[in-house]
Amino acid sequence: MCCMQDPSGAGPAGMGFMKMMQMHGERQGSFPLIGDKFPPMEVKTTHGMIKLPDAYAGKWVVLFSHPGDFTPVCTTEFVSFEKKREEFEKLNCELIGLSIDQVFSHMKWTEWIKEKLGVQINFPIIADDSGRVASRLGMLHPGKGTNTVRAVFIIDAEGTIRIILFYPQEIGRNMDEILRALKAMQTADKFRVAMPANWPNNEMLGDEVIIPPPADEKTAATRKTGGDMVCEDWWFCHKKLGK
Incomplete structure (x- = not known):
């Protein structure tokens, strides 16, 4: 054998x-x-x-x-x-x-x-x-x-x-996890976002994605003024794709 x-x-x-x-x-x-x-x-x-x-x-x-x-x-x-x-x-x-x-x-x-x-x-x-x-x-x-x-x-x-x-x-x-990781990586690349834990079924955010933290103070100051995202704070903003 x-x-x-x-x-x-x-x-x-x-x-x-x-x-x-x-x-x-x-x-x-x-x-x-x-x-x-x-x-x-x-x-x-x-x-x-x-x-x-x-x-x-x-x-x-x-x-x-x-x-x-x-x-x-x-x-x-x-x-x-x-x-x-x-x-x-x-x-x-x-x-x-x-x-x-x-x-x-x-x-x-x-x-x-x-x-x-x-x-x-x-x-x-x-x-x-x-x-x-x-x-x-x-x-x-x-x-x-x-x-x-x-x-x-x-x-x-x-x-x-x-x-x-x-x-x-x-x-x-777990093949579903490998598929999930592949989809998440491709989505992150396409939309220039980050993916939360267990995406697209995150316990806090559901299928929303995370906006990368701002690189300067001016961008940080405008984060909480509305727009297409929801911000818990200047460093933690998220949104639904397609908005």
Whole structure:
């Protein structure tokens, strides 16, 4: 069962634990962060070779890693991502998965998902059998061996990393939250606003958005004189979109 996740963290055949950890150490401290351009790379996937981020120019991308093929939590995640795929596409966003597995493992696993669960996985999966992509992106964390954590990178249409999320191997991701974060980021960009907690269902503001704080005293002084916003104080103003 070479495709099963090894609970000892031994990783794929031919990739020893010490070599993988050495790669991890070499990259530690130089991982791309929010606001950085996604590092250019060519990756092997179930859809063939893909150049990132160039292949998705003009589109947003959700790149997510999973610990291993043929594992229960990852299987539920892939089914959930596929069922939400059209919602992501409506937001001009493409999905791409990744794990430290070989491409034939990805292919057999997605074949199993289709045969047993009736779900066709239509997005590409990166076969990072050397672990270099995961290492470059900071997806290998201490104590987890050579399996990636559940990372999520949301990359905008210009190839800039806008959101990074990490989940432990034990907990599957919430696809609605990833969709919410994507919508919130796109809305913040479009209207030059900030988004409150739990937007669009904030306990205080509902679906209203927050106006960024003023940059000077003159702007601050005019904040509470009316207009299309409601101000709790000069530094805390909000409004409904479309006003």
